Amino acid sequence: MTANSGAAEPIAPTGAAMIVADIAIVGGGLAGSLAAAVLARAGHRVALVEKRAVHPDEFRVEKIGSQQLDVFRRLGFIRGLESMACPYDRVLNIREGKVVDVSVGQAYGFTYSHLVAMARGQIPDPSSLIIDEVTAVSCSDDVQHLDFASGRRLQARLVVLATGMAGVLGYRLGIRRRLLAAQHSVSFGFTIARRDGAPFDFNALTCYGERASDGIDYLSLFPVPAGMRANLFMFRDPTDPVMRELRRDTAATVLRLLPGLRCYLGDFLVTDRVQNWVMDLSIVEGHLQPGVVLIGDAFQTNCPAAGTGVARLLVDVERLCTEYAPRWLMTEGMSKEKISQFYSDPAKVAADQQSLRMARFRQALTSRGDIGWDVRRRLHFLRRKIIHRVDQARPGWLGRVRTALRA
């Protein structure tokens, strides 16, 4: 197949049995949809193949902030994000009912399905989104082929697998998932409101677990368009009876596990379905193959408590779609050597490793009961409290000291 034409031609007439594109992206979750929009805006012929026309109301990332926003800005999605998310810029952090510190910085709360819809909406030509299920992939140094459940076929120079945690397609190519930690964490997502209908007294709040034996890392409360969202992240056996209590009697169980929250929440109720997710940590093996590249959760899963899933996914999208894929398309072929450039990209490798490091750190800090981690946990919160008090007493002073020490 010849090098990229660079023209943003339509990929195929609607309903054509054989679709031809430069890049086929399989999976229109956050990673695939952002990647499709970035590549299509740059003039590449992109086909985004997604089995579900509307992303279901699944519990995934529901808030982003700090450096993730810089990437959204650089890739041109910040307006889209602002249009569908709730902004907040102060998070009150508490433990055992007392203030640890206050995090200041722009952040946004949203529903994952709306975030995905926003990203898909940024693809310039709506016909680039094909609603179908990919049932088989075959890849080579030159041309890649996809089979769809509908019987249609697609031919492309590069296939991007952004299929999330579902690994079925990769298996056919010999790509396997290596389990790093089974049932590493448990997450709950639900929305709350005060019974009297009044707003909560905080913008956003994080309440850390009180006892290592509870396995609670933190409960994060933040605004989303539907109200005050709660994400509870735990490191605990998913078969423990407390999981059922959290699903069935959520408000009472949360207050039993985090009694220090009571005075901040008042009398509250859960206003929607309680969603629950048990996460394995895993990474793929056998992925270095010609013609195909894996991004987002399809490459590596993340610990929700560590909050690194989107950071990793954004590095994947930015590096692949602004650097490697455009360059690869300028020359013949799609060899393993080309693909390996992406997997060994220093920013990608660093983000992947950081995600695993944070996953292990959060688990140990939350639930390890040995004396070493107990001391570390106490010191962690003590250090944050002291910094906060100093910052309150002498605003900006610590920042100046840090700058002076670095100089």
Ligand SMILES: Cc1cc2nc3c(=O)[nH]c(=O)nc-3n(C[C@H](O)[C@H](O)[C@H](O)COP(=O)(O)OP(=O)(O)OC[C@H]3O[C@@H](n4cnc5c(N)ncnc54)[C@H](O)[C@@H]3O)c2cc1C
């Ligand atoms: C409970 C929970 C909480 C989380 N909280 C956070 C957080 O606070 N911060 C953070 O940074 N990260 C968080 N994460 C991680 C983050 O949500 C994920 O990293 C991110 O959503 C992954 O996006 P993705 O596009 O890779 O996968 P997905 O969003 O899963 O998308 C995969 C898509 O592929 C499609 N697909 C699969 N197979 C096929 C096929 N054969 N043909 C066509 N389409 C197919 C699926 O339909 C789906 O739409 C959380 C994750 C979970 C589970």
